Amino acid sequence: MRGNIYVVGMGPGKEGMMTGDALAVLDGADLIVGYPVYLDQLGERFAKKEKYSTGMRQEKERCLYCIERAKEGKKVALVCSGDAGVYGMASLMLELSEEENDIEISVIPGITAALSGAALLGAPLSHDFCVISLSDLLTPAEGIERRLRAAAEGDFVIVLYNPQSRNRSGYMKRAADILMGSILGDRPCAYVKNIGREGEEAHICTLSELGDADIDMFTTVFIGNSKTRIIKDKLVTPRGMV
Amino acid sequence: MRGNIYVVGMGPGKEGMMTGDALAVLDGADLIVGYPVYLDQLGERFAKKEKYSTGMRQEKERCLYCIERAKEGKKVALVCSGDAGVYGMASLMLELSEEENDIEISVIPGITAALSGAALLGAPLSHDFCVISLSDLLTPAEGIERRLRAAAEGDFVIVLYNPQSRNRSGYMKRAADILMGSILGDRPCAYVKNIGREGEEAHICTLSELGDADIDMFTTVFIGNSKTRIIKDKLVTPRGMV
Numbered sequence: 001m002r003g004n005i006y007v008v009g010m011g012p013g014k015e016g017m018m019t020g021d022a023l024a025v026l027d028g029a030d031l032i033v034g035y036p037v038y039l040d041q042l043g044e045r046f047a048k049k050e051k052y053s054t055g056m057r058q059e060k061e062r063c064l065y066c067i068e069r070a071k072e073g074k075k076v077a078l079v080c081s082g083d084a085g086v087y088g089m090a091s092l093m094l095e096l097s098e099e100e101n102d103i104e105i106s107v108i109p110g111i112t113a114a115l116s117g118a119a120l121l122g123a124p125l126s127h128d129f130c131v132i133s134l135s136d137l138l139t140p141a142e143g144i145e146r147r148l149r150a151a152a153e154g155d156f157v158i159v160l161y162n163p164q165s166r167n168r169s170g171y172m173k174r175a176a177d178i179l180m181g182s183i184l185g186d187r188p189c190a191y192v193k194n195i196g197r198e199g200e201e202a203h204i205c206t207l208s209e210l211g212d213a214d215i216d217m218f219t220t221v222f223i224g225n226s227k228t229r230i231i232k233d234k235l236v237t238p239r240g241m242v
Numbered sequence: 243m244r245g246n247i248y249v250v251g252m253g254p255g256k257e258g259m260m261t262g263d264a265l266a267v268l269d270g271a272d273l274i275v276g277y278p279v280y281l282d283q284l285g286e287r288f289a290k291k292e293k294y295s296t297g298m299r300q301e302k303e304r305c306l307y308c309i310e311r312a313k314e315g316k317k318v319a320l321v322c323s324g325d326a327g328v329y330g331m332a333s334l335m336l337e338l339s340e341e342e343n344d345i346e347i348s349v350i351p352g353i354t355a356a357l358s359g360a361a362l363l364g365a366p367l368s369h370d371f372c373v374i375s376l377s378d379l380l381t382p383a384e385g386i387e388r389r390l391r392a393a394a395e396g397d398f399v400i401v402l403y404n405p406q407s408r409n410r411s412g413y414m415k416r417a418a419d420i421l422m423g424s425i426l427g428d429r430p431c432a433y434v435k436n437i438g439r440e441g442e443e444a445h446i447c448t449l450s451e452l453g454d455a456d457i458d459m460f461t462t463v464f465i466g467n468s469k470t471r472i473i474k475d476k477l478v479t480p481r482g483m484v
Contacts, residue, residue, distance in 0.1 A: 009357075011261065015262060016261060016262040016263040016266065017261050017262070017263055017351075018261060018262065019253065019258060019259050019260060019261055019353065020257060020258040020259070020260065020262070020265075021258040021259055023262075024258065083357050083360075083367075084361065084365075085357065085360045085361060085365045085366070085367045085368055086357070086360075086367050086368070086371075087368060087369070087481065088365075088368065090361075090364070090365035090368065091364075091365035091368035091478050091479055091480055091481055092368075092481060093365075094364055094365055094473050094474075094476055094478045095473065095478060095480065098473050098474065107360075107361040107362075107364065107365065108361065109259075109353050109357040109358050109360070109361040110353075110357075111261065111351050111352075111353065112357065115251075115325050115327065115328070115351040115352075115354065115357075116351050118325075118327045118328075118349075118351070119326065119327060119332075119349040119350065119351040120349075122332065122333075122336055122349065123249075123326075123327045123330075123332035123333035123335075123336055123349065124327070125325075125327045125328050126327055126328070126329060126330065126332065126333035126334075127329070127375075127381070128372065128373060128374045128375060128389050129328075129372070129373055130370065130371070130372045130373075130393075130396075130398060131370060131371055131372075132370045133369075133370060137482075138481055138482025139369070139482055143397070146395075146396060146397070147370050147396040147397070147398065149396070150392045150393070150395045150396025150398070151372075151392070151396060153388075153392045153395070154372075154388060154389040154391075154392025154393060154396075155385070155388070155389070156372060156389065156392070231336050231337065231340050232336075232340065234336055236333050236336045236337060237333055238333055238337065239329065239333055239334060239380055240379075240380025240381055
């Protein structure tokens with residue numbers, strides 16, 4: 001018996017931000033697995049589907065459950081917020097199924113927060129950019145700091161995921177301080193909260209203001225490059241560097 | 243009279259890879275503007291819509307036409323391949339409409355090639371990454387080289403857009419040589435061609451092989467970080483750096 005696992009990017013949350021392919025995969029799945037909040041976001045269309053969830057930091061158990069059910073011949077959809085790959089579950093699923101030969105794994109991309117946040121803000125990502133997570137749960141702090149310095153050195157637009165949380169306070173300030181080692185504090189920046197969900201907010205600010213801004217784990221932060229400017233309350237990076 | 247311009251990311255091309263919001267905006271638009279190839283990809287659903295296109299390097303004219311029609315009170319959709327912002331038209335549109343007060347501009351995100359390509363390859367973007375365009379049409383070569391060096395220094399996964407074309411040959415080899423200044427030639431890499439379209443191909447290779455690979459302007463290139471590995475012909479970057 002050959003089963004299928006689809007790792008599906010849900011985008012920011014509402015159905016209109018999912019692709020047709022992602023919706024079709026969920027329609028055709030025997031069961032949908034995910035973090036409880038994401039399953040709740042799926043709404044009426046998938047109300048009758050079998051569902052299974054595990055809590056935060058139970059990502060490995062979630063993947064192993066998908067493998068177990070796929071081995072029964074089921075079509076299993078594992079949903080991720082944003083994209084399926086960008087800090088998503090696709091890599092863990094591929095790693096954990098390395099020894100399984102009767103399961104096919106497919107990755108269905110979705111709109112990650114860098115893209116949905118950028119669209120809300122205007123056009124900050126029209127030139128080369130980096131995406132960096134400030135979470136040191138799985139990554140040593142020195143590795144994150146090295147990347148922040150390299151991103152500033154390369155004059156990239158920088159997008160920060162998981163900037164901080166109640167248990168990881170002060171991370172945004174530390175990151176801003178590192179960036180201000182080579183970037184002036186008046187650099188145009190922005191942050192967006194709860195993209196595509198209730199409580200959606202977009203704020204334009206400067207790099208020096210970011211450290212004390214009201215930033216939580218549902219916030220995505222944008223730091224402009226040397227050419228980024230503000231046009232009518234929008235954050236805009238020109239396409240060229242000329 | 244107040245008009246609207248929607249800058250819409252089409253994703254890689256086929257309708258299933260567009261979001262519901264993007265399709266709804268095109269359904270509701272009075273006219274659809276874009277580069278000819280992208281308009282052709284829209285297919286039957288939008289066959290009867292008024293359309294307008296300008297050729298390559300006529301991006302400014304395309305935006306100005308949108309502004310002109312929006313000022314008549316029309317709802318204008320400007321389509322971009324991939325995302326609307328990532329090397330897309332959103333920034334140029336916001337810049338060119340800076341002095342216009344009776345037009346509302348909205349950006350509708352789409353699946354950019356970094357995400358659609360990553361999904362085909364497995365999960366290369368599960369940790370911090372950079373997106374860099376190798377096109378020196380609007381960016382001086384030194385700026386691009388500086389970013390390549392910074393990306394390697396930061397141990398980012400690197401995604402290259404516009405790697406080379408008939409008129410810009412040898413660019414991939416030069417970029418690979420720069421990266422090999424600090425990355426070993428056996429680093430797992432990959433490239434994907436014609437994502438989501440006829441002729442779609444995915445290839446896994448090493449950094450030293452990239453320079454001579456069959457890479458054109460419809461190719462997106464992925465360079466793994468120090469932890470990226472190949473699992474059953476998939477390119478996988480683990481979520482942590484531990």
